[in-house]
Amino acid sequence: MSARDKYVGKRVKRTEDPRLVRGLAHYVDDVRLPDTLHVAILRSPHAHAKLRRISTDAAAKSPGVVRVVTGADLDGKVGGVVCAAAMDGLKIPPHPVLAMGKVRYVGEPIVAVVADDPYRAYDALDLIEVDYDPLPAVTDPEVAATAASPVLHEELGDNIAFRWNLAGGDIDGAFAKADHVVKGKLVHQRLIPNAMEPRGVLARYFPGEKELTIWTSTQIPHLARSLLAGMVGVPEHKVRVITPEVGGGFGSKLNVYGEEAIVAYLSIVLGKPVKWIERRRENFQATIHGRGQVGEVELAVKSDGTILGLRYHVIADLGAYHQLLTPAIPTLTGLMQTGPYKISALDTRVTGVFTNKVATDAYRGAGRPEATYVCERAIDLIAHDLKLDPVDVRRRNFPAATEFPFQTATGLTYDSGDYVTSLDRALQIAGYDKLRAEQRDARAKGRYLGIGLATYVEICALGPSAAAPPGVGWWESATVRVEPSGKVTVMTGASPHGQGQETTFAQIAADALGIDLNDVTVIHGDTAIVQYGIGTFGSRGTAVGGTAVVKALDQLVAKAKKFAAVTMGVDPSTVAFADGRFSSGDKSLTTAEVAGAAYAAKSLPPDTEPGLSATCFFEPKNFTFPFGAHLVSVEVDVETGAIQILRYVAVDDCGRVINPMLVDGQVQGGIAQGLGQALLEEAVYDEAGQLVSGTFMDYALPRATDMPPLELHRTETPTDVNPLGAKGVGEAGTIASSAAIVNAVIDALAPFGVRHLDMPLKAEKIWRAARVRVVAGV
């Protein structure tokens, strides 16, 4: 790509949008097949109970009902939910798609009812009788880790699923040399991803062809096909997974759920299309949650703020079962535990614990927001305890731009970075010194302003396959095909679900081939059409999937040059390609003319096959490590506890930008989700294990009025991990914003002696924190 780029780097409007704004797009529930049967699922109202008796007779006789199945009915016919993560000593309990013998969280599926109409399926649920023997539940992961706790999976002995340790450098030496030890206990509350489209599955079995087609709202169509084939016992090549529009995922659809297998199985045995559309209440209760860590951090620090070592002991709240990557998420926290800082000694110990709650798994950021929050709160705790400016503590611990590629004590190699520059830009744009002066003046008048920073680095573009779970690669694939007319089809193994790769990949292909954007179509999410691929998660879609497109285009242009040479009757070495024309001397051909010649195949170049397409499976040599600095200023009303965000300045570095409008969109949405964690959102279970924040009335998603104006800026540091130069941007906003906002609020409350508060910073919590000092008259 070059200065001639017409599309790459430009604010190109999305090609996806017209169908979406006109209501013409098709999500799973919009796919309509004749004679479709509908599934409703009875879920446990208990967090922990023995199942004594399940009576489905009345439900089976209810009007319209064609089948009722329990766990016993599916035993041996539908395999359990798969956990792909692996580590030494990991305990993986059985995870049947419908509960067997016991239920372990509120919302666990027990019975599936199939009827000719969704209303009638739900009517029948009311007729099912289940006798439960309630058992004591455990929802607090710290309690669950103790010997006194009720045990979820008796055969495992206790609730400890794994203990994982990551150590590097001389941690004891670091603490021996420290002038100060700074400590803190930090809670990352559970969050509920809440993609606006709930999950949904439609399956149809073709008995003649013995083929199973599954429409499902997922981020990983090919992996879903591989796993579902095994779960329902249909050979993989006879399973077709189609992901039509997917209404958001944020990690919650980076999974294969029991319902997908149940619906697929029922479509086979009933011989009709079967559909299940998740209700929001089910989405709250039974789709994976995110975060859920409680950790204690200890830092060995010199008096000037230099960090010598970091200990982090964390309990990860896994929930009742492992979903696809449940145990792997907190290990990502461990890998990124040193953040953008030169911390040469660390000791991270993760204890993964079963609790009577739905599983946690990947939610936007997936382990890295937790790592960043620990680091960034820790920096501010150091600044607080040692009476230093948090900016100076950050600067003192950054590696210099010249130190990249930078080796961390966690064993990673950060590809490229310039952390000082991004911090300086954020400070300069925000007017840091002026903000501090305003803060002093305001305090004198009884107003409480706060300034918070988060300087972050994230691990993205997942990633080298060697780092992926056993049996799974983390490459990505693309096929680029020039059709005989010269129109272009790109097939990507990535599975965009809102990120806009139909547009960005078309931008890349249109520029590479010198054609109009509208002459490129991007196909994804259909395993019968697209070569095997991995999917969209971990900020990998463009960085890994886009690179596969670039490399396929390179191969394709090389082949086209051979056809151009034969067609023009010139030596191949003389053929140049630019602006959509293959030229040699005074002769030239368009891409369409070359494509026509390639398919007509009247004269083939030596050792060249007819046709014009190329496929690339791109294996990245490393992760990428995007970084940046977010600065937030807030005013806290200590009378009401209300927080107002006055300025939000973000300087992000995601490498090369294909479409700045879409990059901004990713950062904006990410910041909103991080703001949600900082201020509003929390999955609250009571002691009995009921999810009390189980509707949008009780779980506070950010609304339009909750969002402050955002000032977005970028630096662009090249990476050599991929030739596209893109690092990934899907998670940056979420990773940085929670910590920056919390740091700002706690800074505002410094006059009240507040050193730390756990998220979410609801008004009541703020009011109480300020009140203690007000009442005490301090």
Place this chain on the structure above:
Amino acid sequence: MTRTVKLAINGVPYERSIEPRLLLVHLLRDVLGLTGTHVGCETSLCGACTVTVNGAAVKSCTMFAVQADGAEVGTIEGLAPGDSDSELHPVQEGFWERHGLQCGFCTPGMIMTAAAYLKENPSPSERDIRHSLDGNFCRCTGYVGIVDGVRYAVEKGGAR
């Protein structure tokens, strides 16, 4: 037991015999095949199902279809003045121009809410726009492109 409802949807008259418990959104989606209106929460909190009933924005997941008997219902499919991508309603155009959508699931409800609001208040402040959208959740955009998109429509005379 069924009841007969007569109503006009996007100007087209329909008469259907339906169960009284059928929700308006299911009449639209499942009986009439107008799947542009989405169901995000079934509790009138997320706004994905917003349509207009006699011009007012209504969450169709918590209204029975029989309650719309005799009404003029507007859905996303009928909002644009024409049938091509170049003949959009100003709010649809604004969402496209200003990146007001990512996954697109909340978009029809968001657009219907905004379009109805602009008829009431053709020159809203940014604060007004944000308040008007407070009953609609978006999980993707942080509302930045949405608010910009509505502002674009205002500039284009969005009360069309």
